[in-house]
Amino acid sequence: MKLTNGSIAVAGAGRMGRGISLSFANQGYPVTLIDIKERTREEFLQLKEQVYNELRNQSEILVATNVIARESVETILSQVEVCSMKDHNLSWQNSDVLFEAVPEILEVKKTVFASICEILSENTIIASTTSSFSANDLVEYIQGKERFMNTHWLNPAYLMPLVEVSPSESTSSEYLQKMTSLLEGIGKVPVICAPSPGFIVPRIQALAMNEASRLVEEGVATVEDIDKASTVGFGLRFAILGLLEFIDWGGAETLYHASHYLKDSMGEERFAPPEIIENKMNTGEIGMKTGKGFYSFEGKNIDEYQVETLRKFVDLLKHLGYLTDVKKQYN
Secondary structure, three states: OOOOOOOEEEEOOHHHHHHHHHHHHHHHHEEEEEEEOOHHHHHHHHHHHHHHHHHHHHHHHHHOOOOOOOHHHHHHHHHHEEEOOOOOOOOHHHHHHEEOOOOOHHHHHHHHHHHHHHOOOOOEEEEEEOOOOHHHHHHHHHOHHHHHHEEEOOOOOOOOOOEEEEEOOOOOHHHHHHHHHHHHOHHHHHEEEEOOOOOOOOHHHHHHHHHHHHHHOOOOOOHHHHHHHHHHHHHHOOOOHHHHHHHHHHOHHHHHHHHHHHHHHHOHHHHHOHHHHHHHHHHHHOHHHOEEEEOOOOOHHHHHHHHHHHHHHHHHHHOOOOOOOHHHHHH
């Protein structure tokens, strides 16, 4: 399923809406950024100026970091049109995709969906950028339920590649494929997630951030050392290996025994291993060493896989300046 006219609309002119607009404008897409709040004409013009100033500042950051050329900034900004729901110009009604990026208040979303569904072409995909509501709940407010899904972008949207795409039970596979292809086409990395609270990243990071906060609360380490451990230890490894791939790499038995130790020594059930890890211990599917874990390693050259993975890790460490040149030690 191909785009009809290659245009994007974004309802909600806040931080997320601006970031999404810049993501598409950078790739040459015309974008209509729609302010959904009630404002006087003067207030709207002030907002419009604020939006363009922010988009310009973000573009200047991309220039300074050699992501885009300076001469392309004006062209990129010209791709974004800021309008209000009051405007008579409804050029966005035939957009291929409309991203809803309004505050996480259900009544606000319901009102916006009611307004845009009356105006939009029946073929326009509608995607909420919610980080809270299930697609199965929000789809109830959509005309043409097969075209609706959640797309959870991570801030800053114009830089972060991951987008969690969560279809509802009514979402058409054709529209889902169109969305993932669109996102891949602008350099994003879409992942498909069932309509579950917290999607993938927010659910994982909530646990990690809460545990980091508890470490401060319990006086285990200073704020600075916890953050240093998070970035230099935790973060570096999982930039190369996914969490489940990491379990397979080291073996599920390591996680199993460590989890039981933490649960027993601290008296906290939150550290107990989940049933899926218990089952993998019982079946012997503990990872790379047994040929199967979360992934199957059958027919895979393990030596090559390990060398390639470690090469990526070494490259990252060098880039960040964490590897000492051994030769210098002997000069």
